Amino acid sequence: xxxxxxxxxxxxxxxxxxxxxxxxxxxxxxxxxxxxxxxxxxxxxxxxxxxxxxxxxxxxxxxxxxxxxxxxxxxxxxxxxxxxxxxxxxxxxxxxxxxxxxxxxxxxxxxxxxxxxxxxxxxxxxxxxxxxxxxxxxxxxxxxxxxxxxxxxxxxxxxxxxxxxxxxxxxxxxxxxxxxxxxxxxxxxxxxxxxxxxxxxxxxxxxxxxxxxxxxxxxxxxxxxxxxxxxxxxxxxxxxxxxxxxxxxxxxxxxxxxxxxxxxxxxxxxxxxxxxxxxxx
DNA sequence: AGCCAGGGAGTCG
DNA sequence: CGACTCCATGGC
Numbered sequence: 037x038x039x040x041x042x043x044x045x046x047x048x049x050x051x052x053x054x055x056x057x058x059x060x061x062x063x064x065x066x067x068x069x070x071x072x073x074x075x076x077x078x079x080x081x082x083x084x085x086x087x088x089x090x091x092x093x094x095x096x097x098x099x100x101x102x103x104x105x106x107x108x109x110x111x112x113x114x115x116x117x118x119x120x121x122x123x124x125x126x127x128x129x130x131x132x133x134x135x136x137x138x139x140x141x142x143x144x145x146x147x148x149x150x151x152x153x154x155x156x157x158x159x160x161x162x163x164x165x166x167x168x169x170x171x172x173x174x175x176x177x178x179x180x181x182x183x184x185x186x187x188x189x190x191x192x193x194x195x196x197x198x199x200x201x202x203x204x205x206x207x208x209x210x211x212x213x214x215x216x217x218x219x220x221x222x223x224x225x226x227x228x229x230x231x232x233x234x235x236x237x238x239x240x241x242x243x244x245x246x247x248x249x250x251x252x253x254x255x256x257x258x259x260x261x262x263x264x265x266x267x268x269x270x271x272x273x274x275x276x277x278x279x280x281x282x283x284x285x286x287x288x289x290x291x292x293x294x295x296x297x298x299x300x301x302x303x304x305x306x307x308x309x310x311x312x313x314x315x316x317x
Numbered sequence: 318a319g320c321c322a323g324g325g326a327g328t329c330g
Numbered sequence: 331c332g333a334c335t336c337c338a339t340g341g342c
Contacts, residue, residue, distance in 0.1 A: 064323065065323095157323080160322090160323055160324085161322090161323085161324040161325060162321090162322060162323090162324050162325075162337080162338090163322055163323080163324085163338095163339085163340095164321075164322040164323085164340080164341060164342090165322085165323075165341095166340090166341060166342090167322080167339070167340055167341065168322090168323090170340090171339095208338080208339065208340085209338080209339080210337070210338025210339050210340095211325095211326095211336095211337050211338055211339095212337095212338080213338095215325085249325090249326085250324085250325065250326085251324095251325085252324055252325045252326085253324085253325090254323070254324060254325085255323090255324070255325080258323075304323065307323090308323085
């Protein structure tokens with residue numbers, strides 16, 4: 037049996053006909069990707085890779101020795117098994133959502149590692165994206181595992197659990213340092229069960245996440261969406277006070293709950309690119 | 318220099 | 331509950 041061409045040089049090729057990498061990786065849902073030439077370089081968990089798109093395929097060049105299940109890992113990360121075409125069809129029947137998905141049709145909601153997502157969005161509170169990225173890089177460089185290619189993976193809870201907030205001074209993350217440590221301790225103590233948070237009713241998952249210091253309604257919603265794969269997550273409470281008020285004066289329509297995650301990200305993407313006032317998605 | 322950042326905790330009424 | 335303040339840091 038011939039070796040598939042896709043595996044000849046370690047490059048993973050995945051079919052991804054409607055994936056817009058730029059919209060997906062630079063829209064504010066993740067913080068460790070940088071555009072480099074024809075693609076993007078990034079680290080997820082303890083895997084570094086260069087990714088690019090061509091001819092409806094997603095090419096993944098691991099910068100570190102591929103581990104077991106490397107292809108499956110990235111397929112899951114990019115959420116390639118979800119039928120976004122169907123989601124867009126459903127969104128097309130709502131006037132606002134239709135415009136939202138027309139703005140960034142190739143965007144996908146990444147399925148990011150839970151603890152990494154929790155920490156990232158704790159750090160995002162009252163912060164700006166360039167600085168969030170810097171803090172996360174320093175967090176990884178200081179306490180994450182060294183990867184074969186010189187980059188650093190994201191630290192596991194156990195790598196942080198014994199630290200004091202003074203130890204986090206090099207991160208320069210301000211008052212968020214103690215929040216980070218609380219998250220690590222709660223994880224290490226087994227008080228946040230990823231499996232359970234993925235399966236339990238949304239209100240219960242929200243409440244559980246918000247028991248972590250530094251996790252309020254907004255951060256919880258982001259963690260639910262990007263870190264727990266719960267597409268129905270939508271920070272109505274927070275966004276109603278901001279941009280979403282003009283899009284959904286009566287609240288987010290319940291019948292589009294399965295599309296809420298994409299709608300959220302697209303709207304945020306739009307607001308970020310077009311300013312906060314004026315215009316519609 | 319000054320405003321703001323993908324908020325949240327603590328306090329007070 | 332709701333409103334209000336403070337938070338640590340740095341990007342722009």
